[in-house]
Amino acid sequence: MIRWKHVLLAAIAAPLLALLVAWSGVIYIGATGGHWSITNWFLHYVMRQSIATYAIPVEEPEIIDPGLLVPAAGHFQQGCAFCHGAPGEQRSATVMKMLPQPPDLTTVLSTWSDEELFRIVRNGVRYSGMPAWPTQERDDEVWGLVAFLRQMNGMDAETYQTLTQQPASGNQAAGSVAFERALSACAACHNLDGSGRSSVIPILAGQSETYLLNSLHAYADGSRASGYMQTAATLVDRALYAELAAYFAAQTEPAPPPVDAPNDVLELGRRIAEQGLPDKEVPACLSCHGSTRKAAYPSLDGQHRDYLVRQLVLFAEEHRGGTPFNHLMIRPAKGLSEPEREAVAAYFASRRR
Numbered sequence: 021m022i023r024w025k026h027v028l029l030a031a032i033a034a035p036l037l038a039l040l041v042a043w044s045g046v047i048y049i050g051a052t053g054g055h056w057s058i059t060n061w062f063l064h065y066v067m068r069q070s071i072a073t074y075a076i077p078v079e080e081p082e083i084i085d086p087g088l089l090v091p092a093a094g095h096f097q098q099g100c101a102f103c104h105g106a107p108g109e110q111r112s113a114t115v116m117k118m119l120p121q122p123p124d125l126t127t128v129l130s131t132w133s134d135e136e137l138f139r140i141v142r143n144g145v146r147y148s149g150m151p152a153w154p155t156q157e158r159d160d161e162v163w164g165l166v167a168f169l170r171q172m173n174g175m176d177a178e179t180y181q182t183l184t185q186q187p188a189s190g191n192q193a194a195g196s197v198a199f200e201r202a203l204s205a206c207a208a209c210h211n212l213d214g215s216g217r218s219s220v221i222p223i224l225a226g227q228s229e230t231y232l233l234n235s236l237h238a239y240a241d242g243s244r245a246s247g248y249m250q251t252a253a254t255l256v257d258r259a260l261y262a263e264l265a266a267y268f269a270a271q272t273e274p275a276p277p278p279v280d281a282p283n284d285v286l287e288l289g290r291r292i293a294e295q296g297l298p299d300k301e302v303p304a305c306l307s308c309h310g311s312t313r314k315a316a317y318p319s320l321d322g323q324h325r326d327y328l329v330r331q332l333v334l335f336a337e338e339h340r341g342g343t344p345f346n347h348l349m350i351r352p353a354k355g356l357s358e359p360e361r362e363a364v365a366a367y368f369a370s371r372r373r
């Protein structure tokens with residue numbers, strides 16, 4: 021009987037004691053010293069086990085578009101390098117005092133599978149400072165980043181710089197220092213002439229100014245999903261958006277790259293663009309995307325084909341979001357089969373803006 025009383029008393033006293041210790045404020049939470057090594061070992065054990073378990077259902081796509089490497093590298097430079105370092109780049113003394121310290125990724129990448137890296141980059145690591153991906157709506161960008169991380173292992177500084185910096189160009193912008201700085205960040209992915217450095221980065225040159233401006237706000241508000249662009253847009257002062265949109269809209273369109281598609285595919289694409297697919301309630305694309313379109317609607321002419329296909333998939337899955345007009349695209353996108361999507365994208369890519 022007496023023994024039971026002791027147990028009960030202990031059960032009440034233990035949490036009270038813990039509360040008292042917390043209240044007294046003597047628990048040290050400064051980041052000058054690390055955990056005990058046993059705590060450290062345990063926390064990492066929990067992290068590795070958790071990531072391994074949550075990575076079980078993750079399925080790696082068979083082909084990762086090589087075009088994804090350029091924006092992935094650009095994003096790594098803007099969103100990861102200041103914590104993890106990059107080929108040829110040193111980290112600040114402040115980051116080195118983070119606890120836990122963000123590891124030099126080249127030393128740990130080989131200990132993770134692609135699926136595990138995907139989980140870490142997409143979901144982050146709680147209580148460590150390792151952030152989650154800015155949007156959970158789409159996975160293609162995260163896979164691009166995983167592909168880039170694999171390439172980064174053993175990459176020299178020069179290759180990294182070519183991937184993350186825009187090539188020198190005679191195209192001179194004139195504006196405030198803040199504008200020039202913002203523009204050079206955009207150019208790392210879009211090029212100074214707005215031509216897009218890879219097939220998944222859209223051409224901005226000659227696009228409607230209103231659409232570009234509305235899209236920048238949509239990324240910044242989180243109403244359009246892209247980890248790359250949500251980061252790039254929020255790194256720039258919103259007051260500069262109008263100037264950036266005007267700048268890119270005024271660039272001359274690059275000649276559309278030659279489109280490699282058989283004639284019957286281009287012909288199917290043209291029919292969908294001009295007439296739609298009445299039996300599937302798909303309206304004619306050109307009724308909204310033609311030359312007499314509203315200023316808030318984008319031109320698709322000469323746009324990168326891979327980019328167009330990806331946007332149509334995102335609309336069909338209702339994961340793209342966009343400006344307040346984006347709902348107009350759900351029905352057209354859902355009505356297209358995969359070959360029809362490919363055909364209409366190839367057709368628009370072959371048109372001139």
Ligand code: HEC
Nearest residue numbers: 067099100103120121122123128140141145148149150151
């Ligand atoms: C604010 C700093 C910070 C940023 C920004 C950051 N990370 Fe991390 N990252 C960390 C920290 C801290 C850890 C260590 C977590 C731990 O060990 O508990 C980590 C861990 C990781 C790991 C697991 C490595 C290991 O073995 O522990 C990977 C992979 C990773 N980060 C990739 C990325 C990528 C890719 C980005 C950019 C999209 C990124 N991180 C952005 C702080 C950061």
Ligand code: HEC
Nearest residue numbers: 091094095205206209221222232235246248249252256264
């Ligand atoms: C890390 C690479 C990267 C950087 C840096 C970047 N962009 Fe982008 N941008 C992209 C990608 C990739 C997309 C397509 C995203 C999507 O699927 O929604 C995009 C899309 C856009 C769009 C939407 C175009 C359309 O046709 O819908 C605009 C506008 C844009 N970017 C403007 C900018 C501006 C302005 C900057 C500089 C402040 C910038 N971007 C910096 C990669 C980048």
Ligand code: HEC
Nearest residue numbers: 303304305308317318328331342343345346348349352364
């Ligand atoms: C009723 C008007 C309307 C019709 C019809 C329409 N669209 Fe759109 N489309 C839009 C609007 C508005 C947007 C801009 C969405 C946003 O707010 O981000 C858009 C965006 C797009 C985009 C993304 C462009 C970019 O730069 O990111 C693609 C690709 C697209 N449409 C393809 C098509 C195709 C293919 C068809 C025909 C099958 C079609 N659209 C029919 C209104 C329409």
